[in-house]
Amino acid sequence: xxxxxxxxxxxxxxxxxxxxxxxxxxxxxxxxxxxxxxxxxxxxxxxxxxxxxxxxxxxxxxxxxx
Numbered sequence: 001x002x003x004x005x006x007x008x009x010x011x012x013x014x015x016x017x018x019x020x021x022x023x024x025x026x027x028x029x030x031x032x033x034x035x036x037x038x039x040x041x042x043x044x045x046x047x048x049x050x051x052x053x054x055x056x057x058x059x060x061x062x063x064x065x066x
Contacts, residue, residue: 022030 019027
């Protein structure tokens, strides 16, 4: 058997605890808000990568303008 934190039995126990705490009615809402948060994080990461690339692009543009 694999040793690790996320074994199948652990995942089932965590799912049961989440169901008890939030109830089955709140799970779709909770899943949607988590999905929105992940999408927002990915967009922020993409924008951060673009911001990192911009200074090098700005140097190229400045060099052409002179």
